[in-house]
Amino acid sequence: MRGMSETTLKGENVHLWRGERHVLRGVAFTVSGGECLQLTGPNGAGKTSLLRTVCGMAYPEAGRICWRGTDVREDLPSFHAEMAYLGHEPPLKMELTGRENLHYWVAVRRRFAAAELEAVLGRVGAGRWADRPVRTLSAGQKRRVALAGLLLMAVPLWLLDEPTTNLDVEGQHLVGALIDEHLAAGGLVMAAVHHPLAVSERGLRRLELGGV
Amino acid sequence: MSELSVVPSLTRPERAPRNAPGAAAVAWMMLERDLKLAFRKASQLVQPLAFFAMVTTLFPLAITPELTRLRHIASGVLWAAALLSSLLALEFLFRDDAQDGTLEQYALSGRALTGLLAAKTAAHWLLTGLPLALIAPLAAVSLGVPAHALPGILASVTLGTVTMSLLGAIGAALTLGVRRAGALLSLLTLPLAIPVLIFGAHATQLAIRGQPYGAALTLLGALAVFGMTLAPLAAAAAVRINLE
Amino acid sequence: MTWTWFHRLASPPHLYRTAGRLTPWFAWPAALLIIAGLIGGLWLAPPDYQQGDAYRIMYVHAPSAWLSLMVYTIMAVAGAIGLIWRMKAAHALAAAAAPIGASFTLATLVTGSLWGKPMWGTYWQWDPRLTSELLLFFLYLGYMGLRAAFEDLQRADRVSAVLAVVGVINVPIIHYSVVWWNSLHQGPSVMYLGKPTMPPSMLVPLLLMFLGFTLFFGAVVLVRLQGEVLNRERAAHWVEEELGA
Structure with missing residues (x-):
């Protein structure tokens, strides 16, 4: 039972279509407690789409998102209670x-x-x-x-879309420090970024999404 | 940071978040928020009322100034005007919150969206439906309606606007993703509002004639109760689709 | 295992071909039944002792009215299935059915008012059945308007499905409130429908027309469903192969 509730966010073979665009093509990732997954890729690569799919605002055509070992679709309210999503604005x-x-x-x-x-x-x-x-x-x-x-x-899980937008250098370091503190406390972060986050290398993982 | 104890224990077994306020408290918070926001943009509050007064003024000018003749069409005038006025502010019921991203945060809060939207609809009724119900007797007097009919008019418009706000919430949620939704919103909402119009106008007519109108009020109340059970569900489903 | 057909049907190429194969099975019986019904209704059935020949428009009016309601119900059920099981084929069916349902509703209104001229001496009476039908027509217009307002087809599908479900719950409420309203202002409808004493020579053609119209709807909706599927899948390879072959 303990093993099941391990704080891990996992994406398995996620496919997402937006109209006629195949935005996510079999994306897979794993983030565990204390880790930050940094999503990079050109505009239109699906960074925002992936974040929105994870938080349940977009419904993948195939694949699934698992939180603590269970598909988030089985109980979205409980999943939402444990996550925070910050969009562009x-x-x-x-x-x-x-x-x-x-x-x-x-x-x-x-x-x-x-x-x-x-x-x-x-x-x-x-x-x-x-x-x-x-x-x-x-x-x-x-x-x-x-x-x-x-x-x-x-909440343990942060989903951040361009968290440093509009921030000065000091603010960008603040974001990095907040993420580091969150990770140190065992939290998880998934962040879409254009510029690398000012976070420590320990616990940092990268996922490069391809362009279309 | 550690002294803030902001990050909760990550292995807690319980599903419900710690310190989560109850559903009633959440609904109350939402209601308070929407009322506060509305009063910071107070000019918008008056517009449906002014529109209602304007529409009821059109009929004496278009038909006749004779109060004895206006009395016969008063129930129709009042209800058509009330229905149209309650449509006015609907487009922005959920739209403002959708545009600045706050609605999305509520949809992702883990709290039931039905309850939150019901609270928003209640706020909308308090801000447009209730004021309409309160000035409807005034408008009725200007149409030659005798004083004994005014309580019946107040009661029927009060109940009718509840259902209008609920139906409007469905329409507003459905058209949330549509850019200029005004006309479409009316086209969607008005056919559904026909029973409100029929029962409401009938109650008003009975009240004007000095006949008992309790049965018609009961029917209006039944529609409102039915709307309360159905509308938040439909609105929540539509909002979720439109936020996607 | 029992669900395999359900998912097979949801696959666009399979749906496209199945719809194509089924169409003649609806179209030919529909044509035969409607021809038989028209001959029976317009020539063989005796004139009515009150209405003379005017009642014969019933053979078009009544089946249209039945389909106007049935199609809306189908749209709602298909929409609900599409929402619950995320079945795109169901949404495509709803999209294909809507304009047909609206056409039947319009046909009901037009034939109703044509029937009204000899019956009431005027083309339009605020008869409860016609009034309900008019409101149903507005519901169809709203549904199609909502669909058209979205650029994203998937969103259009799902939002309009919610509307159809809300609408179908409201249709009986609207209908009974209109009947109630009408009973306050005038007597019950003078139309011929539902009269239990209809002789078989009148009734049998009517039943043939009901069945024929329903099958006709089936044929038209299948053809339109094929169009919907092609439009939705226009980027897919199988469409090229299908149309190239």
């Missing part, structure tokens, strides 16, 4: 403040203490402007609020 409401955004985004998943929220905001360097409407924030600042949400969700 930070999922934030422009009219709400950073703090309100984090509340309505994460609190539907889990209750968190005010101190935890403050700690997370401090960690991503968002403490000073977390009470401003997101509309007034720069793209990089929005991205930091999204990273705070990622930390606050407190």
Whole structure:
């Protein structure tokens, strides 16, 4: 029983069609606790499609995604409760403040203490402007609020699509440090990137997706 | 980082996430969120009401200013106007959240999307249906409806707009992936709304004539209950397809 | 093992060929039955003692009305199957059936109003059956409009399947609310349908027409299904081979 619940994310022979495009052609991968899988490849290679397939937003024509040894399709809600997906754009409401955004985004998943929220905001360097409407924030600042949400969700599996977009050098190092800390705590990361992540080599694995 | 204890124990056997709030708390959070967002863009709130008032004004101008004659068509005017007004804000019921990615986060939250969408629909009703029901008696007076009919009008429009919001949620979810969905949304929603129109207008007519309208209200209530069970399921299915 | 046929059928080339093979088995009986039904209905059956010859439009009107409902139901069932088992063939069937169903609905409305002229003295009455049929026509238009609004065929398939299921649940509610509405405002319908005293000379041609129309629908939907499959698979190799051969 213990073996079954080992924290491993596994993709087996994943095929995905988008209309007439065969986007993913038998993709296979394994990520275990403490590992980061870095997805690279040219535009249109299917990096985003693969991430969306993993999180259940796209349905593969063949193959399957297994989490802890079982097909995620068997129980998507339980899988979703253990994963976080960050897409190209930070999922934030422009009219709400950073703090309100984090509340309505994460609190539907889990209750968190005010101190935890403050700690997370401090960690991503968002403490000073977390009470401003997101509309007034720069793209990089929005991205930091999204990273705070990622930390606050407190889930083992991170699925990140271009997590360093719009971030300055300091912000890119922050992303690298967050991922390193997450891996050190036994977490898993799958990230689609254009530029290599600033993470330590230990636990880093690469998957190159082919162009079309 | 370790003092934050942000990363949960990875080998925990239980399936449900730790500290997960209950379904009712989640729905309440969603409702509160949508109300808060709506009040930050308050100008949009008034538009369906203004539209409703405008449509009811068209009929006296187009037909006759005589209140005795307007009274005969009042139920039809009120209900046609109410149906059309409740369609107005529908297109953006889920669209705003789909565009900024927050809806996707809710779909991936592990929480039941049906409950979340039901809460959003409830917020939509509070913001458009309920105000319509509250000004419908005013509009009725302007159409020569006697005062004794006003409670019946208030009750029937209240129940009818609940079903309209629910049907509208289905339509909005179906057309979520369509770029300019306004006309299509109306074409999808209005045929389904015919029973609401029939029972609602009938209840209103009975109320105007001073006859008991309880049975018609019951039918309207039955439609609303039926909608509550069916609409969130259909909307959740359609939203998931459109987010894919 | 019992599911093999189900998956075989879902394979596009197999579906295409099966539909092609089945078409004549529907088309010829349909033609014979409709010809027999028309001869029986238009010449052999006696005139009605009240309506004279006007009632004979029933031989087209009633089967069309039946199919307008049946096709919508088929679309909903096919859509549900497509959603649940992710069977693309079922979606293709629903897509193929929709315009045919809409045509039958339109035919019902046109023949109904033509029948209305001698019966009511006007082409249109807010008769409950015709009104329901008109609303059904709007449901078809919405369904086809929704389908057309998506560029991605798969999404169009699945979204419109949800609509068809919602629609088919609502059709009886709409129908009974319209009947109820009508009973408040005027007497029951004067149309001839469902009258239990119909003599066999009138009834038999009607049954032939029902069966003939249903088979005719089967033939047309199979041809359209072939078209749907070809369109959806136009990039596949088997299509080239099939059409080149």
